[in-house]
Amino acid sequence: MSGAKSRRTAVLLGPYSVWAALFILVPLFFVAYYAFTDNSFNFTLDNILKFFTEQSRETGSRIYLDIFFRSLKLAVISTVICLLMGYPLAYIMTRAGERAQKIMMVLIMIPMWMNFLIRTYAWMTILQDTGILNGFIQSLGLQPIHIIGTESAVVVGMVYDYLPYMVLPIYSVMAKMDYKLVEAARDLGCNGLQVLRRVILPLSIPGILNGVTMVLIPSISTFYISQKLGNGKFFLIGDAIEGQYVSNNLHFAAAMAFILMVILLAAMALIKYLTGRREYEGGAKA
Amino acid sequence: MSKELIRLKDVSMKFDGDTILDNINLYFNDKEFLTLLGPSGCGKTTTLRIVGGFLVPTSGDVLFDGVRINDVPPNKRQVNTVFQKYALFPHLNVFDNIAFGLRIQKVAKPEITKRVQEMLEVVSLKGFDHRSVTSLSGGQQQRVAIARALVNNPKVLLLDEPLGALDMRLRKDMQQELKRIQREMEITFIYVTHDQEEALAMSDTVVVMDGGRIQQIGTPKDIYNEPKNAFVADFIGESNIVDGIMRSDGVVEIFNRKFRCLDSGFAPDEAVDVVIRPEDVDIVPESEGQLKGTVTQVTFKGMQYDIIVDFYGFKWLIQTTDFCPEGSKIGIKIDPDGFHVMKKSHYSGMFGDYSSYSEEYDEISDAESEAEE
Numbered sequence: 064m065s066g067a068k069s070r071r072t073a074v075l076l077g078p079y080s081v082w083a084a085l086f087i088l089v090p091l092f093f094v095a096y097y098a099f100t101d102n103s104f105n106f107t108l109d110n111i112l113k114f115f116t117e118q119s120r121e122t123g124s125r126i127y128l129d130i131f132f133r134s135l136k137l138a139v140i141s142t143v144i145c146l147l148m149g150y151p152l153a154y155i156m157t158r159a160g161e162r163a164q165k166i167m168m169v170l171i172m173i174p175m176w177m178n179f180l181i182r183t184y185a186w187m188t189i190l191q192d193t194g195i196l197n198g199f200i201q202s203l204g205l206q207p208i209h210i211i212g213t214e215s216a217v218v219v220g221m222v223y224d225y226l227p228y229m230v231l232p233i234y235s236v237m238a239k240m241d242y243k244l245v246e247a248a249r250d251l252g253c254n255g256l257q258v259l260r261r262v263i264l265p266l267s268i269p270g271i272l273n274g275v276t277m278v279l280i281p282s283i284s285t286f287y288i289s290q291k292l293g294n295g296k297f298f299l300i301g302d303a304i305e306g307q308y309v310s311n312n313l314h315f316a317a318a319m320a321f322i323l324m325v326i327l328l329a330a331m332a333l334i335k336y337l338t339g340r341r342e343y344e345g346g347a348k349a
Numbered sequence: 350m351s352k353e354l355i356r357l358k359d360v361s362m363k364f365d366g367d368t369i370l371d372n373i374n375l376y377f378n379d380k381e382f383l384t385l386l387g388p389s390g391c392g393k394t395t396t397l398r399i400v401g402g403f404l405v406p407t408s409g410d411v412l413f414d415g416v417r418i419n420d421v422p423p424n425k426r427q428v429n430t431v432f433q434k435y436a437l438f439p440h441l442n443v444f445d446n447i448a449f450g451l452r453i454q455k456v457a458k459p460e461i462t463k464r465v466q467e468m469l470e471v472v473s474l475k476g477f478d479h480r481s482v483t484s485l486s487g488g489q490q491q492r493v494a495i496a497r498a499l500v501n502n503p504k505v506l507l508l509d510e511p512l513g514a515l516d517m518r519l520r521k522d523m524q525q526e527l528k529r530i531q532r533e534m535e536i537t538f539i540y541v542t543h544d545q546e547e548a549l550a551m552s553d554t555v556v557v558m559d560g561g562r563i564q565q566i567g568t569p570k571d572i573y574n575e576p577k578n579a580f581v582a583d584f585i586g587e588s589n590i591v592d593g594i595m596r597s598d599g600v601v602e603i604f605n606r607k608f609r610c611l612d613s614g615f616a617p618d619e620a621v622d623v624v625i626r627p628e629d630v631d632i633v634p635e636s637e638g639q640l641k642g643t644v645t646q647v648t649f650k651g652m653q654y655d656i657i658v659d660f661y662g663f664k665w666l667i668q669t670t671d672f673c674p675e676g677s678k679i680g681i682k683i684d685p686d687g688f689h690v691m692k693k694s695h696y697s698g699m700f701g702d703y704s705s706y707s708e709e710y711d712e713i714s715d716a717e718s719e720a721e722e
């Protein structure tokens with residue numbers, strides 16, 4: 064019987080396996096293949112080494128490592144801001160009435176239905192020196208600010224793009240949480256802040272981890288936003304990969320993509336390992 | 350008994366315009382075991398939540414030691430709660446769950462360890478400190494919930510159907526244990542249940558509620574022996590309730606026959622409800638009976654037989670150790686103290702007829718109420 068069952072599982076998994084092979088494994092294989100070969104497809108480590116060693120002729124700094132660390136910095140900043148904004152937002156949503164929850168959910172989802180190029184252009188018109196933001200600031204009688212073309216502008220664009228990916232996983236964990244636990248904590252003497260710190264926060268860790276992963280990964284490989292909102296001054300690793308690809312430097316582009324992927328996988332494995340020990344049975348698991 | 354601790358004064362509670370509690374007046378004495386008893390939806394949990402501080406009554410006052418505490422939040426009340434479904438913290442182990450309240454109060458570490466260990470002993474969970482609460486059985490979780498509340502030395506412990514999820518056997522054991530804990534620690538228990546047996550067995554005072562109103566307050570004996578209306582008589586134990594007329598003090602008429610009783614204080618010829626408990630009826634040969642009827646159903650209950658007897662079209666439940674076969678004609682005798690006379694109420698005529706009696710009746714209604722929860 065178990066034999067029949069496992070055969071059935073195999074049959075059901077068949078189409079998925081084909082799909083997974085086609086769309087996940089094959090591209091991955093080609094990325095790796097290109098990363099470790101030269102233009103005539105002979106094995107080489109040059110592309111990988113170039114990422115770590117290539118130096119700027121003027122300043123002597125390591126070009127690609129610098130780009131990588133800048134990407135990492137902006138991604139971490141954006142993720143932290145998303146968390147600081149998204150966590151309270153998710154909490155407010157779970158505490159709101161059913162109707163209000165639905166409306167807030169739609170408001171959060173709407174931007175996701177829009178093409179991200181359009182979203183980025185929208186932010187350009189808002190953040191320009193003569194844009195909507197400065198128009199507003201000046202109407203208040205204040206000095207206009209220069210934000211377009213700065214790292215801040217890039218962060219704004221990234222936060223805007225990725226905030227929903229932080230809110231939704233946290234919300235889904237919090238919504239499943241038993242409100243009686245909050246009452247129990249109050250009953251045992253907690254004030255509002257203590258309830259948050261001792262009950263809600265520890266129970267929503269799985270949601271936070273999911274949210275952080277879902278924001279950090281796309282934001283570290285962001286491109287285009289940096290070109291438009293950063294006026295091209297802040298090359299990020301995503302832009303670098305795109306640039307190499309566009310200029311037909313496929314092997315080096317693949318090498319960078321491969322390195323980024325390995326680093327992200329290692330980071331995810333580390334997070335999983337560190338938090339795996341904290342997981343508890345039942346309760347609000349993600 | 351002892352002094353008053355908490356009082357609910359003219360407390361009403363409305364949700365969306367529906368009156369859920371209607372003018373509740375009730376006081377809780379220090380060190381008393383008081384039970385709120387009533388059918389599902391009668392407002393027991395709501396009453397408890399008002400005492401606990403999770404709800405503010407729409408009108409009326411909550412007084413603690415004479416001080417109005419309507420707006421005092423739960424964390425500032427000397428009251429702890431054992432919730433209907435325990436609400437243990439799943440991210441904490443048994444020790445940390447119990448220590449939770451003490452840590453909030455910033456009690457010193459060695460003292461926390463000492464008090465938690467004491468509590469584990471009280472609830473017979475010694476050695477369970479490091480177990481995850483989600484790995485415990487229902488009864489064990491329940492005891493952790495009790496320990497988590499008790500360790501804070503509350504003046505009052507609120508318990509909302511704490512034994513509802515346990516099987517019969519464990520339920521009985523835990524009843525004993527709770528009663529013991531309450532006596533030993535000298536804490537006021539406010540206990541919610543819809544199980545009348547549990548209420549009678551454990552309480553000093555029983556408050557019977559229905560439809561958001563208090564129907565009767567009294568000792569378990571009072572409630573059983575002197576029910577105030579047909580609802581209480583029916584809800585507490587088994588009752589045959591028939592229409593009667595109080596002819597004079599000590600004389601009640603049912604089925605057009607006069608009987609001696611112990612009740613008095615009614616207007617002459619006042620229409621009343623008369624309660625006769627199934628165990629207060631003596632079976633005698635038909636010729637000697639004050640009333641004569643036909644046995645229509647017999648159920649063996651171990652200790653006794655439950656028989657349904659038809660008197661002039663009205664069916665009674667009688668409990669007897671004598672076997673009377675179905676279809677036999679019997680006579681009955683009732684001593685004066687077997688009658689309990691009550692004023693008419695809007696519950697009159699709604700209860701106390703066993704025409705639709707079936708032996709599964711109790712089990713079915715129990716199963717239903719559990720499925721609702």
Ligand SMILES: Nc1ncnc2c1ncn2[C@@H]1O[C@H](COP(=O)(O)OP(=O)(O)OP(=O)(O)O)[C@@H](O)[C@H]1O
Nearest residue numbers: 364365369387388389390391392393394395396543
């Ligand atoms: N927050 C609320 N909003 C609206 N109605 C409520 C609310 N809380 C309770 N009620 C209603 O009040 C009534 C009494 O509820 P309560 O929980 O006090 O009953 P209960 O006696 O504890 O019943 P049970 O034995 O089933 O637990 C029910 O009809 C319930 O639907």
Ligand SMILES: [Mg+2]
Nearest residue numbers: 393394433509
């Ligand atoms: Mg209830």
